[in-house]
Structures are given as structure tokens and as C-alpha cells.
Amino acid sequence: MSQTPLAPYAERADLTKGRRFFEPPSRTRTAFARDRDRIIHATAFRRLKEKTQVFVAHEGDHYRTRLTHSLEVAQIARSLAHALRLDDDLAETVALAHDLGHPPFAHAGEDELVIQMTDHGGFDHNVQSFRVVTELENRYPQFDGLNLSWETVEGVIKHNGPVSHRLDEPAWSVVRPYRTGGEAGWDLRLGTFASLEAQCAAIADDIAYNNHDVDDGVQAGLITLQDLDQVPLIGPMLAEVRRDWPAIDDRMLRIEAVRRMIGVMVEDVLAETARRLEEDRIGSTEDVRTATRTMVDFSRSMHADLAVLRKFLFERMYRHYRVNRTRSQARRVLSQLFELFMAEPEVMPPEWAVPAATEDRTQRARAVCDYIAGMTDRYAIEVHQKLFSLDLALDL
Numbered sequence: 001m002s003q004t005p006l007a008p009y010a011e012r013a014d015l016t017k018g019r020r021f022f023e024p025p026s027r028t029r030t031a032f033a034r035d036r037d038r039i040i041h042a043t044a045f046r047r048l049k050e051k052t053q054v055f056v057a058h059e060g061d062h063y064r065t066r067l068t069h070s071l072e073v074a075q076i077a078r079s080l081a082h083a084l085r086l087d088d089d090l091a092e093t094v095a096l097a098h099d100l101g102h103p104p105f106a107h108a109g110e111d112e113l114v115i116q117m118t119d120h121g122g123f124d125h126n127v128q129s130f131r132v133v134t135e136l137e138n139r140y141p142q143f144d145g146l147n148l149s150w151e152t153v154e155g156v157i158k159h160n161g162p163v164s165h166r167l168d169e170p171a172w173s174v175v176r177p178y179r180t181g182g183e184a185g186w187d188l189r190l191g192t193f194a195s196l197e198a199q200c201a202a203i204a205d206d207i208a209y210n211n212h213d214v215d216d217g218v219q220a221g222l223i224t225l226q227d228l229d230q231v232p233l234i235g236p237m238l239a240e241v242r243r244d245w246p247a248i249d250d251r252m253l254r255i256e257a258v259r260r261m262i263g264v265m266v267e268d269v270l271a272e273t274a275r276r277l278e279e280d281r282i283g284s285t286e287d288v289r290t291a292t293r294t295m296v297d298f299s300r301s302m303h304a305d306l307a308v309l310r311k312f313l314f315e316r317m318y319r320h321y322r323v324n325r326t327r328s329q330a331r332r333v334l335s336q337l338f339e340l341f342m343a344e345p346e347v348m349p350p351e352w353a354v355p356a357a358t359e360d361r362t363q364r365a366r367a368v369c370d371y372i373a374g375m376t377d378r379y380a381i382e383v384h385q386k387l388f389s390l391d392l393a394l395d396l
């Protein structure tokens with residue numbers, strides 16, 4: 001963006017730990033910018049356009065999908081990184097990749113896959129994002145996955161912080177080869193913190209969804225502006241906008257209040273992060289990794305307010321009966337597809353039917369799970385309709 005020199009604790013693309021499979025550097029792009037471009041060209045990225053954020057993707061053109069959510073996260077991550085004098089390409093790249101592993105119908109879909117995979121190694125959307133970029137995307141003749149830089153892959157797998165404590169959970173076992181001595185030949189140093197750029201992407205996720213869910217929830221009529229008056233963060237913001245613009249209509253009031261709330265959260269993160277970097281005397285990328293806490297974070301009071309806002313959104317929006325009805329349908333679609341594919345793997349396309357054609361039920365379940373997890377909402381509904389309708393004229 002600008003030529004401001006990077007901070008000493010910023011990642012540097014010219015000092016990257018490199019890619020798993022050697023490739024000569026690009027003449028025109030840094031390693032992290034090239035990673036971003038690979039993600040944008042990935043099939044899993046395009047499919048985010050029809051994956052649920054809160055509303056199933058076809059419910060309305062104006063609601064967020066996982067794709068527009070990822071773009072908003074990337075924008076906020078980039079702003080944070082730039083203000084902190086970090087590598088904004090890396091922050092953007094990790095943000096764009098962070099939700100690649102979400103199954104159709106997002107959390108409802110994940111809840112169902114977790115149940116279906118209980119005896120077969122489990123399911124976790126963050127691990128699935130990691131598998132998409134390291135293994136499942138198939139668009140290069142030389143390797144599986146996208147062969148991204150170490151720092152990008154690290155950011156994807158550490159979306160929720162260091163992961164060493166979770167390696168015994170079956171869902172996380174696929175990450176094992178990526179630790180010291182692992183056969184992947186790469187040590188992602190799973191027990192340490194990720195780069196500050198990846199931490200920017202992670203907090204940008206929280207900023208983005210808490211804000212856009214308020215926006216979408218009001219637009220959808222699940223919550224009202226009056227409901228929000230008593231909720232921390234957004235309530236004071238609504239009052240402030242009404243004071244500044246007494247004649248403002250509800251639509252503009254909602255948009256302006258959400259815009260200001262994003263700004264307040266970003267400023268809070270920047271101030272808290274600067275404070276922590278100084279307090280913990282962070283002077284290098286190694287200091288970031290071996291620190292005793294996350295550096296890019298909200299202040300204590302923002303955490304407290306956000307907890308109340310999250311609880312409100314959870315109870316009033318994510319568990320609204322109208323959303324619950326769709327969740328219920330979505331889970332049935334996925335459970336019925338899963339059971340059918342386990343019994344008749346030959347009805348899946350060959351790239352999934354072949355690995356599923358085994359007596360090893362765990363191996364079969366993983367192929368079924370990967371096929372389903374890669375589906376968009378629309379495709380899952382279409383396949384379900386085709387396979388469970390008795391109308392043989394339905395073509396797919």
C-alpha cells in the first residue's frame with residue numbers, strides 16, 4: 001500500500017521459510033501476495049459464495065455469505081496490519097483462507113459432520129481449511145494443495161491460537177506430520193503463537209462477524225434497533241448517531257451505527273496491541289511466537305462488552321426459530337446424504353467414489369466427509385433433491 005517500513009516484528013516475505021515443494025520465486029509478486037492469488041483462484045474460495053454465514057446463501061441477495069464475510073475480514077485484517085506496520089499481504093492472505101473448510105450450511109453443517117464423523121476421526125472446519133490448502137485443492141500438476149508459504153499455512157492452522165493442546169483429538173491428528181520430526185518435513189511449531197499478521201486476521205474475523213451479523217439480523221427482521229438499544233457497543237453507537245443526525249431513518253441509522261462500531265473495535269485492537277507489544281518488549285517475529293499471550297487482541301473492557309453482544313446475537317439471532325428451522329432442514333440434508341454415500345459410495349463422482357470404495361469405514365467416511373464438506377449450500381440441496389426424489393427425470 002504505502003512504503004512505510006515494516007516493524008521489526010513484522011513477517012518479511014523475502015525471509016519466508018518457504019514452500020513445502022520448492023518453486024522459484026515470482027518475478028513480480030512477493031511470496032505472500034502470490035499465496036493470496038492462489039487462494040483467490042482456488043475452487044474452494046469460489047464456493048464460499050454459496051455457503052451460509054448465518055442465512056442459507058439463497059435466502060436473500062443482501063445477506064453475507066462466507067465469501068463476502070471473508071472479503072470483509074480481509075479488509076479489516078489488512079487495515080490492522082497496515083496500521084501496525086506489518087505485512088498486509090500476509091494478513092489479507094490468511095483472512096481469505098480462514099473459512100475455506102466450512103461445510104455447506106456452516107455451523108449447522110459442521111454440527112452434523114461432527115456427529116457423522118464421531119467414530120471416524122472427527123471434523124473441525126479449521127482443520128478442514130488446513131486440509132484444503134495443503135491437500136484437497138487439486139489444480140497444480142506438481143503437488144496436491146496450493147503449496148503456500150510456511151507463514152500462510154501456519155496462520156491458517158493457528159486461527160484460534162497455538163494448537164499443541166488439541167493434537168490428541170482425532171480431528172486434529174492430520175496436523176501431526178507438520179510438527180517437529182513429522183514426515184511432512186515441515187515443523188509448523190504448533191505450540192507457539194502465529195505471526196502478528198495471522199493474529200490480525202483472527203481478530204478481524206471477530207470484528208467482521210459481530211458487526212455484519214447485527215446488520216444482517218436487523219435487515220432480516222430477526223432483531224430490531226430497539227432491541228439493540230440496551231446492548232453494549234451497538235446501543236451507545238445508535239444513541240450517538242441519533243444525536244448527530246436527529247432526522248435519520250432506520251436504514252441509515254443501522255448502517256452508520258455498524259460502521260462506527262467497526263471503527264471503535266479496530267481502534268481498541270490497535271491501542272491494546274501497541275500496549276502489549278511494548279509491555280512484553282516484543283522486538284522480533286521470534287518474540288511473537290514465544291510470547292506468553294496473544295499480542296493482537298481486544299482490551300479487557302471490549303472483551304466484556306463483546307461477550308454480552310455475542311450472547312445476545314446467539315440467543316436472538318443464531319437460535320431464532322426461523323434460523324433454527326433452516327438449521328434443522330440443513331442437518332437432515334447432510335445426514336441423509338452422508339448415510340446414503342456410506343451405503344452406496346458409487347453414487348458419488350469418481351474422485352470421491354474411488355477412495356470411498358474400501359471396506360475400511362474410516363477411510364470411506366473421510367472421502368464422504370470431504371465430498372460433502374466441499375459442497376455449496378445450493379449443490380447439497382440439489383444433490384439431495386436428485387437422490388431422494390423419486391422423479392427419475394431430475395437431471396444432475
Ligand SMILES: Nc1nc2c(ncn2[C@H]2C[C@H](O)[C@@H](COP(=O)(O)OP(=O)(O)OP(=O)(O)O)O2)c(=O)[nH]1
Nearest residue numbers: 053054106107108125126159160205209210213318
Ligand atoms: N458460533 C456460532 N456461530 C454461528 C452459529 N450459527 C451461525 N453462526 C455464525 C455467526 C458468525 O457469523 C459466524 C461465526 O462462525 P466462524 O466460523 O466465523 O467463527 P467461530 O468463532 O465460530 O469459529 P472459528 O473462529 O472459525 O474457529 O457463524 C452457531 O450456531 N454458532
